Amino acid sequence: MKTIAASRLFQYLREHPQAILVDLRSPQAYKKGHVRGAQNIPYEILEENLSHFSSRQVLVFYCQRGGSAMAASRRLGEMGWDTTAVVGGYEDISRLTETVSGDKI
Numbered sequence: 001m002k003t004i005a006a007s008r009l010f011q012y013l014r015e016h017p018q019a020i021l022v023d024l025r026s027p028q029a030y031k032k033g034h035v036r037g038a039q040n041i042p043y044e045i046l047e048e049n050l051s052h053f054s055s056r057q058v059l060v061f062y063c064q065r066g067g068s069a070m071a072a073s074r075r076l077g078e079m080g081w082d083t084t085a086v087v088g089g090y091e092d093i094s095r096l097t098e099t100v101s102g103d104k105i
Contacts, residue, residue: 001074002084004060006092009035012060012084019058022046024068025090035062035093043068047075055081062086062093 004012013019023030023038030040041049043063053059059081061069066089073085086093 001070001077003070003073003087004084006062006086006088007096009060009062009086009093013037016058016060019060019084020053021060021062022072023090024061024063024072029064029090033094034090038062043072046072050076050081058082058084060084060086063089065089065091 013021021035021038023034023040024043024046025034025040026042027040030038034040039052041052059073059076061072061083062085063069063072066085066087069085069089070087073083076083
């Protein structure tokens with residue numbers, strides 16, 4: 001399982017333009033603010049929604065604080081997916097950027 005600090009997220013996404021960013025929080029939390037371009041798939045239904053992705057894609061997970069992202073990354077990594085978890089989650093990401101219309105820059 002790979003992890004990155006929230007402070008490196010945007011650099012990581014620039015270096016991996018094909019990576020898919022997945023917000024594992026509830027739809028309500030996602031609507032209040034999220035990283036621009038992130039797809040919202042709550043942790044509880046992630047595995048049943050894997051058909052939306054190719055197993056060759058890099059999936060980058062974040063949640064509120066990082067625990068669910070690490071659990072999802074570990075679980076899918078065991079299944080053969082290329083995954084990365086954002087340590088510190090949305091709490092740390094939101095300290096780094098400004099919110100604009102529910103998106104994070």
